[in-house]
Amino acid sequence: MAEVRSNMAGTVFQLLVSVGDQVNAGDDVVVLESMKMEVPIASEFSGVVKELRVEVGTFVNEDDVLLVLE
Template sequence: MAEVKASMAGNVWKLMVSEGDSVDASQDVVILESMKMEIPIAAEVSGTVKELKVKEEDFVNEGDVIAVVE
């Protein structure tokens, strides 16, 4: 199991995957918006998205868990 975490604080602009989707390592899971910049957050491992911990328009802090990949 691996957790995908926010690399910085920002708003969840767009979810790129859904629960149950297969992802590859380095595949974007979510795009954050911070200071008018779009910051892609990628999975570090390949696997299946078991849980999304955020929804679009949520605010996250650096280090918050965005998704769980198994």
């Protein structure tokens, strides 16, 4: 299993994947909002989304787990 982590602090603005979706390395999976800027977060790994650890509106810190791939 692989964890996709936030590379910055911000609020989850949009989820671009759902549980069961296939993700390729480099695909954007979450959009964070910070200081009125929307910042896409890309997966470093390929796999199937097993678990979403956040929802829209959740505040995350740098290095928080956003989702889990298998």
